[in-house]
Amino acid sequence: MELVTLTVVLVIALALFFDFTNGFHDTANAMATPIATGALKPKTAVLLAAILNLVGAFLSTEVAKTISGGLIREGEGGIRIGPELIFAGLIGAIVWNMLTWLLGLPSSSSHALFGGLIGAAIVGAGFGSIDFGVVLSKVILPALIAPVTAGVVAYSATKLAYRITRRYDGKPDGRDGFRYAQIFSSSLVALAHGTNDAQKTMGVITLTFIAVGVQAVGTGPELWVIVVCALAIALGTYMGGWRIIKTIGTGLTDVKPAQGFAAETSTAATILASSHLGFALSTTQVASGSVIGSGLGRRGSKVRWGTAGRIALGWLMTLPAAGIVGALAAAVAHLGLVGIIIDAVVGVGVILTIFLISRRNQVDHSNVVSEVADSGRAVKIKRNPKPKKVKK
Amino acid sequence: MIDWAAFLIVFATSLIGATAIVSLYSLGLRLLTTAGRVPVVAPAEFTDAITVITPEEAAKAAKRAAKAARKNPLTPAQQNLARAGAYVCFALCAGAVLFGIYLIVPFFHQG
Numbered sequence: 148m149e150l151v152t153l154t155v156v157l158v159i160a161l162a163l164f165f166d167f168t169n170g171f172h173d174t175a176n177a178m179a180t181p182i183a184t185g186a187l188k189p190k191t192a193v194l195l196a197a198i199l200n201l202v203g204a205f206l207s208t209e210v211a212k213t214i215s216g217g218l219i220r221e222g223e224g225g226i227r228i229g230p231e232l233i234f235a236g237l238i239g240a241i242v243w244n245m246l247t248w249l250l251g252l253p254s255s256s257s258h259a260l261f262g263g264l265i266g267a268a269i270v271g272a273g274f275g276s277i278d279f280g281v282v283l284s285k286v287i288l289p290a291l292i293a294p295v296t297a298g299v300v301a302y303s304a305t306k307l308a309y310r311i312t313r314r315y316d317g318k319p320d321g322r323d324g325f326r327y328a329q330i331f332s333s334s335l336v337a338l339a340h341g342t343n344d345a346q347k348t349m350g351v352i353t354l355t356f357i358a359v360g361v362q363a364v365g366t367g368p369e370l371w372v373i374v375v376c377a378l379a380i381a382l383g384t385y386m387g388g389w390r391i392i393k394t395i396g397t398g399l400t401d402v403k404p405a406q407g408f409a410a411e412t413s414t415a416a417t418i419l420a421s422s423h424l425g426f427a428l429s430t431t432q433v434a435s436g437s438v439i440g441s442g443l444g445r446r447g448s449k450v451r452w453g454t455a456g457r458i459a460l461g462w463l464m465t466l467p468a469a470g471i472v473g474a475l476a477a478a479v480a481h482l483g484l485v486g487i488i489i490d491a492v493v494g495v496g497v498i499l500t501i502f503l504i505s506r507r508n509q510v511d512h513s514n515v516v517s518e519v520a521d522s523g524r525a526v527k528i529k530r531n532p533k534p535k536k537v538k539k
Numbered sequence: 540m541i542d543w544a545a546f547l548i549v550f551a552t553s554l555i556g557a558t559a560i561v562s563l564y565s566l567g568l569r570l571l572t573t574a575g576r577v578p579v580v581a582p583a584e585f586t587d588a589i590t591v592i593t594p595e596e597a598a599k600a601a602k603r604a605a606k607a608a609r610k611n612p613l614t615p616a617q618q619n620l621a622r623a624g625a626y627v628c629f630a631l632c633a634g635a636v637l638f639g640i641y642l643i644v645p646f647f648h649q650g
Contacts, residue, residue, distance in 0.1 A: 206644045292546065300554050304561040311565035314572075321572035328564050328632070335639045342643055409561050416557040419642045420549045428549075 170383020203341020
Protein backbone atom coordinates (compact mmCIF):
# COMPACT_ATOMS: atom_id res chain seq x y z
CA MET A 148 0.00 0.00 0.00
CA GLU A 149 2.86 2.37 0.83
CA LEU A 150 4.33 1.73 -2.60
CA VAL A 151 1.02 2.52 -4.26
CA THR A 152 0.59 5.74 -2.26
CA LEU A 153 4.11 6.88 -3.04
CA THR A 154 3.62 6.10 -6.72
CA VAL A 155 0.33 7.98 -6.85
CA VAL A 156 1.88 11.03 -5.20
CA LEU A 157 4.79 10.90 -7.65
CA VAL A 158 2.42 10.50 -10.59
CA ILE A 159 0.48 13.59 -9.54
CA ALA A 160 3.68 15.59 -9.14
CA LEU A 161 4.99 14.43 -12.51
CA ALA A 162 1.65 14.97 -14.22
CA LEU A 163 1.55 18.55 -12.97
CA PHE A 164 5.11 19.09 -14.10
CA PHE A 165 4.19 17.67 -17.50
CA ASP A 166 1.28 20.11 -17.57
CA PHE A 167 3.73 22.91 -16.84
CA THR A 168 6.09 21.85 -19.66
CA ASN A 169 3.07 21.49 -21.93
CA GLY A 170 2.16 25.09 -21.15
CA PHE A 171 5.51 26.64 -21.93
CA HIS A 172 6.07 24.34 -24.87
CA ASP A 173 2.88 25.48 -26.52
CA THR A 174 2.86 29.21 -25.78
CA ALA A 175 4.51 29.55 -29.15
CA ASN A 176 1.56 28.09 -31.05
CA ALA A 177 -0.61 31.04 -30.20
CA MET A 178 1.82 33.82 -29.42
CA ALA A 179 4.89 33.39 -31.63
CA THR A 180 3.54 35.39 -34.57
CA PRO A 181 2.06 38.36 -32.67
CA ILE A 182 5.36 38.65 -30.76
CA ALA A 183 7.35 38.44 -33.98
CA THR A 184 5.34 41.18 -35.67
CA GLY A 185 5.22 43.40 -32.62
CA ALA A 186 1.43 43.18 -32.38
CA LEU A 187 1.85 42.33 -28.70
CA LYS A 188 4.77 42.96 -26.40
CA PRO A 189 6.36 39.63 -25.43
CA LYS A 190 5.35 39.87 -21.76
CA THR A 191 1.82 40.98 -22.58
CA ALA A 192 1.46 38.14 -25.04
CA VAL A 193 2.44 35.40 -22.59
CA LEU A 194 0.27 36.92 -19.86
CA LEU A 195 -2.71 36.95 -22.23
CA ALA A 196 -2.02 33.37 -23.28
CA ALA A 197 -1.68 32.29 -19.63
CA ILE A 198 -5.01 33.85 -18.66
CA LEU A 199 -6.77 32.31 -21.65
CA ASN A 200 -5.26 28.91 -20.89
CA LEU A 201 -6.42 29.20 -17.28
CA VAL A 202 -9.93 30.14 -18.35
CA GLY A 203 -9.94 27.49 -21.06
CA ALA A 204 -9.02 24.74 -18.62
CA PHE A 205 -12.18 25.41 -16.62
CA LEU A 206 -14.46 25.66 -19.62
CA SER A 207 -14.30 22.17 -20.96
CA THR A 208 -15.80 19.03 -19.48
CA GLU A 209 -14.02 16.45 -21.62
CA VAL A 210 -12.41 13.84 -19.42
CA ALA A 211 -10.01 11.00 -18.81
CA LYS A 212 -11.28 8.53 -21.36
CA THR A 213 -9.86 10.52 -24.27
CA ILE A 214 -6.35 10.05 -22.89
CA SER A 215 -5.92 6.37 -23.45
CA GLY A 216 -7.97 7.01 -26.59
CA GLY A 217 -8.02 3.34 -27.54
CA LEU A 218 -4.25 3.29 -28.04
CA ILE A 219 -3.80 0.90 -25.18
CA ARG A 220 -6.16 -2.03 -24.96
CA GLU A 221 -7.71 -1.86 -21.56
CA GLY A 222 -10.72 -3.28 -19.81
CA GLU A 223 -12.16 -6.72 -20.57
CA GLY A 224 -9.46 -9.08 -21.81
CA GLY A 225 -6.97 -6.24 -21.98
CA ILE A 226 -4.37 -5.08 -19.55
CA ARG A 227 -4.62 -3.10 -16.40
CA ILE A 228 -2.56 0.07 -16.49
CA GLY A 229 -0.95 0.43 -13.09
CA PRO A 230 0.17 3.77 -11.72
CA GLU A 231 3.82 2.73 -12.15
CA LEU A 232 3.29 2.49 -15.92
CA ILE A 233 1.67 5.92 -16.03
CA PHE A 234 4.57 7.19 -13.94
CA ALA A 235 7.09 5.76 -16.43
CA GLY A 236 5.15 7.14 -19.37
CA LEU A 237 5.14 10.62 -17.83
CA ILE A 238 8.89 10.52 -17.34
CA GLY A 239 9.30 9.73 -21.03
CA ALA A 240 6.98 12.58 -22.03
CA ILE A 241 8.64 15.15 -19.74
CA VAL A 242 12.20 14.28 -20.72
CA TRP A 243 11.32 14.59 -24.40
CA ASN A 244 9.45 17.86 -23.84
CA MET A 245 12.43 19.35 -21.99
CA LEU A 246 14.88 18.20 -24.65
CA THR A 247 12.86 19.64 -27.55
CA TRP A 248 12.47 22.86 -25.59
CA LEU A 249 16.25 23.06 -25.18
CA LEU A 250 16.63 22.63 -28.93
CA GLY A 251 13.82 25.13 -29.55
CA LEU A 252 11.76 22.58 -31.45
CA PRO A 253 7.97 22.90 -31.41
CA SER A 254 6.98 19.28 -30.91
CA SER A 255 3.58 17.96 -29.95
CA SER A 256 3.16 17.53 -26.21
CA SER A 257 0.36 15.04 -26.70
CA HIS A 258 2.50 12.90 -28.94
CA ALA A 259 5.18 12.91 -26.25
CA LEU A 260 2.57 11.80 -23.71
CA PHE A 261 1.21 9.08 -26.00
CA GLY A 262 4.75 7.94 -26.83
CA GLY A 263 5.73 7.69 -23.18
CA LEU A 264 2.58 5.76 -22.28
CA ILE A 265 2.96 3.43 -25.27
CA GLY A 266 6.60 2.70 -24.42
CA ALA A 267 5.73 2.00 -20.81
CA ALA A 268 2.81 -0.23 -21.80
CA ILE A 269 4.99 -2.27 -24.17
CA VAL A 270 7.49 -3.00 -21.41
CA GLY A 271 4.76 -3.57 -18.84
CA ALA A 272 2.45 -5.74 -20.91
CA GLY A 273 4.14 -6.61 -24.20
CA PHE A 274 3.58 -5.51 -27.79
CA GLY A 275 0.10 -7.02 -27.78
CA SER A 276 -1.09 -4.24 -25.51
CA ILE A 277 -0.74 -1.63 -28.24
CA ASP A 278 -3.16 -1.25 -31.11
CA PHE A 279 -0.75 -0.18 -33.84
CA GLY A 280 -3.53 0.41 -36.33
CA VAL A 281 -4.92 3.07 -34.02
CA VAL A 282 -1.44 4.52 -33.46
CA LEU A 283 -1.01 4.87 -37.22
CA SER A 284 -4.42 6.37 -37.95
CA LYS A 285 -4.67 8.56 -34.86
CA VAL A 286 -1.12 9.74 -34.35
CA ILE A 287 1.23 9.18 -37.27
CA LEU A 288 -0.92 10.00 -40.31
CA PRO A 289 -2.45 13.13 -38.73
CA ALA A 290 1.12 14.28 -38.03
CA LEU A 291 1.74 14.28 -41.77
CA ILE A 292 -1.63 15.73 -42.70
CA ALA A 293 -1.85 18.53 -40.11
CA PRO A 294 0.99 20.78 -41.28
CA VAL A 295 0.11 20.32 -44.96
CA THR A 296 -3.54 21.21 -44.37
CA ALA A 297 -2.72 24.24 -42.27
CA GLY A 298 -0.01 25.24 -44.73
CA VAL A 299 -2.37 25.22 -47.72
CA VAL A 300 -5.03 27.15 -45.79
CA ALA A 301 -2.53 29.74 -44.54
CA TYR A 302 -1.00 30.08 -48.01
CA SER A 303 -4.38 30.88 -49.55
CA ALA A 304 -5.32 33.25 -46.73
CA THR A 305 -2.00 35.13 -46.98
CA LYS A 306 -2.29 35.46 -50.76
CA LEU A 307 -5.79 36.88 -50.37
CA ALA A 308 -4.80 39.28 -47.60
CA TYR A 309 -2.03 40.77 -49.71
CA ARG A 310 -4.04 40.74 -52.91
CA ILE A 311 -6.95 42.62 -51.36
CA THR A 312 -4.87 45.26 -49.64
CA ARG A 313 -2.38 45.78 -52.45
CA ARG A 314 -2.29 49.34 -53.84
CA TYR A 315 -0.33 50.47 -56.81
CA ASP A 316 -0.73 54.20 -56.27
CA GLY A 317 1.71 54.47 -53.38
CA LYS A 318 -0.91 55.48 -50.85
CA PRO A 319 -1.08 53.80 -47.44
CA ASP A 320 -2.34 50.26 -47.84
CA GLY A 321 -3.60 49.93 -44.28
CA ARG A 322 -1.71 46.70 -43.63
CA ASP A 323 -0.70 48.04 -40.24
CA GLY A 324 -4.30 47.29 -39.22
CA PHE A 325 -3.57 43.57 -39.31
CA ARG A 326 -1.76 44.02 -36.01
CA TYR A 327 -5.00 44.55 -34.13
CA ALA A 328 -6.61 41.52 -35.70
CA GLN A 329 -3.67 39.38 -34.68
CA ILE A 330 -4.49 39.92 -31.02
CA PHE A 331 -7.90 38.31 -31.51
CA SER A 332 -6.83 35.47 -33.75
CA SER A 333 -4.00 34.42 -31.47
CA SER A 334 -6.24 34.69 -28.40
CA LEU A 335 -8.64 32.21 -29.99
CA VAL A 336 -5.78 29.76 -30.48
CA ALA A 337 -4.68 30.18 -26.85
CA LEU A 338 -8.21 29.59 -25.57
CA ALA A 339 -8.65 26.49 -27.72
CA HIS A 340 -5.33 25.23 -26.40
CA GLY A 341 -6.46 25.65 -22.80
CA THR A 342 -9.63 23.66 -23.34
CA ASN A 343 -7.67 20.80 -24.91
CA ASP A 344 -4.34 20.44 -23.24
CA ALA A 345 -5.04 20.92 -19.56
CA GLN A 346 -7.58 18.13 -20.03
CA LYS A 347 -4.81 15.69 -20.84
CA THR A 348 -3.19 16.07 -17.45
CA MET A 349 -6.51 15.96 -15.65
CA GLY A 350 -7.17 12.77 -17.59
CA VAL A 351 -3.86 11.22 -16.54
CA ILE A 352 -4.41 12.00 -12.86
CA THR A 353 -7.98 10.73 -13.00
CA LEU A 354 -6.81 7.59 -14.81
CA THR A 355 -4.36 6.97 -11.96
CA PHE A 356 -7.04 7.40 -9.32
CA ILE A 357 -9.28 4.98 -11.19
CA ALA A 358 -6.42 2.51 -11.61
CA VAL A 359 -5.75 2.36 -7.86
CA GLY A 360 -9.44 2.26 -7.04
CA VAL A 361 -9.72 5.62 -5.28
CA GLN A 362 -12.18 6.87 -7.84
CA ALA A 363 -15.04 5.05 -9.54
CA VAL A 364 -14.68 4.07 -13.19
CA GLY A 365 -16.31 6.52 -15.57
CA THR A 366 -16.27 9.55 -13.28
CA GLY A 367 -14.79 12.89 -14.22
CA PRO A 368 -11.86 14.69 -12.62
CA GLU A 369 -12.19 16.03 -9.09
CA LEU A 370 -12.51 19.79 -8.68
CA TRP A 371 -9.09 20.19 -7.04
CA VAL A 372 -7.51 18.28 -9.92
CA ILE A 373 -9.08 20.70 -12.40
CA VAL A 374 -7.87 23.69 -10.37
CA VAL A 375 -4.25 22.58 -9.97
CA CYS A 376 -4.00 21.46 -13.61
CA ALA A 377 -5.36 24.79 -14.82
CA LEU A 378 -2.88 26.64 -12.61
CA ALA A 379 0.04 24.47 -13.73
CA ILE A 380 -0.61 24.99 -17.43
CA ALA A 381 -1.20 28.72 -16.96
CA LEU A 382 2.04 29.09 -15.00
CA GLY A 383 3.91 27.14 -17.67
CA THR A 384 2.43 29.35 -20.37
CA TYR A 385 3.42 32.47 -18.48
CA MET A 386 7.01 31.25 -18.20
CA GLY A 387 6.93 31.27 -21.98
CA GLY A 388 8.88 28.82 -24.08
CA TRP A 389 10.99 31.61 -25.54
CA ARG A 390 13.22 29.26 -27.46
CA ILE A 391 10.27 27.76 -29.30
CA ILE A 392 8.65 31.17 -29.80
CA LYS A 393 11.89 32.23 -31.44
CA THR A 394 11.87 29.21 -33.75
CA ILE A 395 8.26 29.59 -34.90
CA GLY A 396 8.19 33.37 -34.88
CA THR A 397 11.51 34.11 -36.51
CA GLY A 398 13.19 30.84 -37.49
CA LEU A 399 10.82 29.61 -40.19
CA THR A 400 10.20 32.84 -42.04
CA ASP A 401 10.10 36.56 -41.22
CA VAL A 402 6.50 37.07 -40.22
CA LYS A 403 4.74 40.33 -41.13
CA PRO A 404 1.42 41.41 -39.59
CA ALA A 405 -0.73 40.35 -42.54
CA GLN A 406 1.01 36.99 -42.63
CA GLY A 407 0.75 36.57 -38.90
CA PHE A 408 -2.97 37.28 -38.97
CA ALA A 409 -3.50 34.89 -41.88
CA ALA A 410 -1.45 32.19 -40.14
CA GLU A 411 -3.23 32.55 -36.79
CA THR A 412 -6.66 32.57 -38.41
CA SER A 413 -5.77 29.44 -40.34
CA THR A 414 -4.51 27.77 -37.16
CA ALA A 415 -7.69 28.67 -35.29
CA ALA A 416 -9.97 27.60 -38.15
CA THR A 417 -8.14 24.32 -38.69
CA ILE A 418 -8.07 23.42 -35.00
CA LEU A 419 -11.71 24.31 -34.44
CA ALA A 420 -12.81 22.45 -37.56
CA SER A 421 -10.75 19.38 -36.71
CA SER A 422 -11.84 19.17 -33.09
CA HIS A 423 -15.52 19.59 -33.97
CA LEU A 424 -15.69 17.37 -37.03
CA GLY A 425 -13.95 14.41 -35.44
CA PHE A 426 -10.52 14.49 -36.98
CA ALA A 427 -8.14 15.55 -34.25
CA LEU A 428 -4.98 17.38 -35.29
CA SER A 429 -2.06 18.52 -33.15
CA THR A 430 -2.08 22.24 -32.32
CA THR A 431 1.70 22.43 -32.59
CA GLN A 432 1.80 20.89 -36.03
CA VAL A 433 -1.06 23.00 -37.31
CA ALA A 434 0.59 26.19 -36.03
CA SER A 435 3.97 25.38 -37.58
CA GLY A 436 2.36 24.45 -40.90
CA SER A 437 0.43 27.73 -40.91
CA VAL A 438 3.57 29.80 -40.44
CA ILE A 439 5.32 28.00 -43.30
CA GLY A 440 2.27 28.37 -45.52
CA SER A 441 2.02 32.09 -44.84
CA GLY A 442 5.74 32.42 -45.58
CA LEU A 443 5.17 30.87 -48.99
CA GLY A 444 2.19 33.12 -49.59
CA ARG A 445 3.93 36.49 -49.32
CA ARG A 446 5.96 37.80 -52.17
CA GLY A 447 9.62 38.20 -51.43
CA SER A 448 9.58 36.24 -48.18
CA LYS A 449 11.41 32.99 -47.97
CA VAL A 450 10.97 29.93 -45.86
CA ARG A 451 14.01 28.50 -44.13
CA TRP A 452 13.55 24.87 -45.04
CA GLY A 453 16.50 23.82 -42.91
CA THR A 454 14.60 24.85 -39.78
CA ALA A 455 11.40 23.30 -41.13
CA GLY A 456 13.26 20.06 -41.73
CA ARG A 457 14.65 20.06 -38.21
CA ILE A 458 11.15 20.55 -36.84
CA ALA A 459 9.75 17.74 -38.99
CA LEU A 460 12.53 15.44 -37.82
CA GLY A 461 11.60 16.34 -34.25
CA TRP A 462 8.00 15.32 -34.91
CA LEU A 463 9.04 11.97 -36.34
CA MET A 464 11.26 11.35 -33.32
CA THR A 465 8.72 12.43 -30.71
CA LEU A 466 6.71 9.24 -30.45
CA PRO A 467 9.56 6.68 -30.54
CA ALA A 468 11.93 8.80 -28.42
CA ALA A 469 9.40 9.45 -25.66
CA GLY A 470 8.45 5.79 -26.00
CA ILE A 471 12.01 4.59 -25.46
CA VAL A 472 12.46 6.77 -22.37
CA GLY A 473 9.06 5.61 -21.12
CA ALA A 474 10.01 1.99 -21.75
CA LEU A 475 13.34 2.34 -19.90
CA ALA A 476 11.61 4.01 -16.98
CA ALA A 477 8.98 1.27 -16.92
CA ALA A 478 11.66 -1.42 -16.92
CA VAL A 479 13.37 0.20 -13.93
CA ALA A 480 10.04 0.76 -12.19
CA HIS A 481 9.49 -3.01 -12.31
CA LEU A 482 12.07 -3.33 -9.53
CA GLY A 483 9.44 -2.03 -7.15
CA LEU A 484 9.96 0.78 -4.66
CA VAL A 485 13.70 1.02 -5.39
CA GLY A 486 13.00 1.25 -9.09
CA ILE A 487 10.46 4.02 -8.67
CA ILE A 488 12.88 6.00 -6.55
CA ILE A 489 15.72 5.47 -9.07
CA ASP A 490 13.36 6.66 -11.82
CA ALA A 491 12.38 9.74 -9.89
CA VAL A 492 15.98 10.66 -9.02
CA VAL A 493 17.25 10.10 -12.57
CA GLY A 494 14.28 12.00 -14.01
CA VAL A 495 14.88 15.01 -11.76
CA GLY A 496 18.61 14.82 -12.59
CA VAL A 497 17.92 14.91 -16.35
CA ILE A 498 15.51 17.84 -15.98
CA LEU A 499 18.03 19.78 -13.88
CA THR A 500 20.83 19.05 -16.36
CA ILE A 501 18.74 20.30 -19.28
CA PHE A 502 17.81 23.38 -17.29
CA LEU A 503 21.47 24.09 -16.46
CA ILE A 504 22.52 23.65 -20.10
CA SER A 505 19.78 26.08 -21.11
CA ARG A 506 21.27 28.74 -18.85
CA ARG A 507 24.31 28.94 -21.08
CA ASN A 508 22.51 30.73 -23.86
CA GLN A 509 19.40 32.19 -22.43
CA VAL A 510 16.49 33.16 -24.64
CA ASP A 511 13.81 35.21 -22.92
CA HIS A 512 11.36 38.01 -23.52
CA SER A 513 14.14 40.58 -23.88
CA ASN A 514 16.01 38.98 -26.75
CA VAL A 515 13.41 36.77 -28.37
CA VAL A 516 12.92 38.92 -31.48
CA SER A 517 15.59 41.59 -31.29
CA GLU A 518 17.91 39.88 -33.72
CA VAL A 519 15.31 39.62 -36.40
CA ALA A 520 14.24 43.21 -35.81
CA ASP A 521 17.81 44.32 -36.47
CA SER A 522 18.21 42.23 -39.56
CA GLY A 523 14.78 43.33 -40.70
CA ARG A 524 15.90 46.91 -40.45
CA ALA A 525 18.94 46.31 -42.59
CA VAL A 526 16.95 44.51 -45.23
CA LYS A 527 14.07 46.95 -45.06
CA ILE A 528 16.10 50.01 -45.87
CA LYS A 529 17.60 48.27 -48.84
CA ARG A 530 14.35 46.84 -50.09
CA ASN A 531 12.07 49.81 -49.53
CA PRO A 532 13.37 52.83 -51.37
CA LYS A 533 11.82 56.17 -50.51
CA PRO A 534 8.32 56.26 -51.93
CA LYS A 535 7.89 58.50 -54.94
CA LYS A 536 6.06 61.67 -54.15
CA VAL A 537 2.57 61.51 -55.53
CA LYS A 538 2.25 64.62 -57.63
CA LYS A 539 -1.15 65.88 -58.41
CA MET B 540 -7.80 3.36 -41.18
CA ILE B 541 -7.98 7.02 -41.80
CA ASP B 542 -11.34 8.64 -42.35
CA TRP B 543 -10.72 10.54 -45.57
CA ALA B 544 -14.25 11.89 -45.80
CA ALA B 545 -13.91 13.48 -42.37
CA PHE B 546 -10.54 14.87 -43.33
CA LEU B 547 -11.89 16.44 -46.52
CA ILE B 548 -14.69 18.12 -44.59
CA VAL B 549 -12.19 19.47 -42.06
CA PHE B 550 -9.95 20.70 -44.87
CA ALA B 551 -12.76 22.42 -46.76
CA THR B 552 -14.18 24.00 -43.60
CA SER B 553 -10.84 25.38 -42.45
CA LEU B 554 -10.03 26.67 -45.92
CA ILE B 555 -13.36 28.42 -46.37
CA GLY B 556 -13.48 29.71 -42.79
CA ALA B 557 -9.95 31.11 -42.71
CA THR B 558 -10.00 32.64 -46.19
CA ALA B 559 -13.42 34.20 -45.59
CA ILE B 560 -12.34 35.87 -42.34
CA VAL B 561 -9.00 37.04 -43.71
CA SER B 562 -10.67 38.38 -46.87
CA LEU B 563 -13.30 40.24 -44.88
CA TYR B 564 -10.75 41.83 -42.61
CA SER B 565 -8.48 42.76 -45.53
CA LEU B 566 -11.44 44.23 -47.36
CA GLY B 567 -12.30 46.21 -44.25
CA LEU B 568 -8.77 47.62 -44.07
CA ARG B 569 -8.84 48.40 -47.77
CA LEU B 570 -12.12 50.26 -47.45
CA LEU B 571 -10.84 52.18 -44.44
CA THR B 572 -7.81 53.44 -46.34
CA THR B 573 -10.07 54.24 -49.28
CA ALA B 574 -12.13 56.33 -46.91
CA GLY B 575 -8.98 58.24 -46.06
CA ARG B 576 -7.81 56.66 -42.83
CA VAL B 577 -4.27 57.61 -41.90
CA PRO B 578 -2.22 54.69 -40.61
CA VAL B 579 -1.95 54.78 -36.85
CA VAL B 580 1.07 52.59 -36.47
CA ALA B 581 4.21 54.58 -37.06
CA PRO B 582 5.97 53.71 -40.28
CA ALA B 583 3.56 54.62 -43.04
CA GLU B 584 5.60 53.34 -45.92
CA PHE B 585 6.85 50.36 -43.96
CA THR B 586 3.38 49.37 -42.77
CA ASP B 587 4.35 45.83 -43.32
CA ALA B 588 7.53 45.78 -41.29
CA ILE B 589 8.56 45.44 -37.69
CA THR B 590 8.72 48.89 -36.08
CA VAL B 591 12.38 49.55 -35.53
CA ILE B 592 12.71 52.97 -37.14
CA THR B 593 13.37 56.05 -35.03
CA PRO B 594 10.52 58.27 -33.80
CA GLU B 595 11.64 61.07 -36.13
CA GLU B 596 11.45 58.81 -39.14
CA ALA B 597 8.05 57.65 -37.98
CA ALA B 598 6.74 61.19 -37.54
CA LYS B 599 7.97 62.13 -41.02
CA ALA B 600 6.35 59.09 -42.53
CA ALA B 601 3.06 59.78 -40.77
CA LYS B 602 3.08 63.35 -42.07
CA ARG B 603 3.64 62.17 -45.62
CA ALA B 604 0.86 59.65 -45.29
CA ALA B 605 -1.53 62.27 -43.91
CA LYS B 606 -0.71 64.54 -46.81
CA ALA B 607 -1.38 61.79 -49.30
CA ALA B 608 -4.64 60.95 -47.58
CA ARG B 609 -5.88 64.53 -47.78
CA LYS B 610 -5.74 64.30 -51.53
CA ASN B 611 -8.56 61.79 -51.44
CA PRO B 612 -10.36 61.68 -54.77
CA LEU B 613 -13.60 60.53 -53.17
CA THR B 614 -16.45 62.81 -52.18
CA PRO B 615 -17.33 62.88 -48.47
CA ALA B 616 -20.42 60.79 -49.15
CA GLN B 617 -18.37 58.14 -50.92
CA GLN B 618 -15.86 58.19 -48.08
CA ASN B 619 -18.64 57.61 -45.58
CA LEU B 620 -19.96 54.74 -47.64
CA ALA B 621 -16.53 53.14 -47.77
CA ARG B 622 -16.13 53.63 -44.04
CA ALA B 623 -19.52 52.05 -43.38
CA GLY B 624 -18.55 49.12 -45.58
CA ALA B 625 -15.36 48.70 -43.58
CA TYR B 626 -17.28 48.62 -40.32
CA VAL B 627 -19.63 45.98 -41.72
CA CYS B 628 -16.60 43.85 -42.61
CA PHE B 629 -15.13 44.26 -39.14
CA ALA B 630 -18.47 43.43 -37.54
CA LEU B 631 -18.65 40.21 -39.56
CA CYS B 632 -15.13 39.33 -38.38
CA ALA B 633 -16.14 39.99 -34.79
CA GLY B 634 -19.07 37.67 -35.38
CA ALA B 635 -16.67 34.99 -36.59
CA VAL B 636 -14.58 35.40 -33.42
CA LEU B 637 -17.70 35.02 -31.28
CA PHE B 638 -18.62 31.89 -33.23
CA GLY B 639 -15.12 30.58 -32.56
CA ILE B 640 -15.60 31.16 -28.82
CA TYR B 641 -18.97 29.42 -29.07
CA LEU B 642 -17.26 26.41 -30.63
CA ILE B 643 -14.46 26.36 -28.06
CA VAL B 644 -16.68 26.50 -24.99
CA PRO B 645 -18.60 23.23 -24.75
CA PHE B 646 -21.08 24.75 -22.34
CA PHE B 647 -22.67 26.72 -25.20
CA HIS B 648 -23.20 23.97 -27.72
CA GLN B 649 -23.71 20.93 -25.57
CA GLY B 650 -26.03 22.37 -23.00
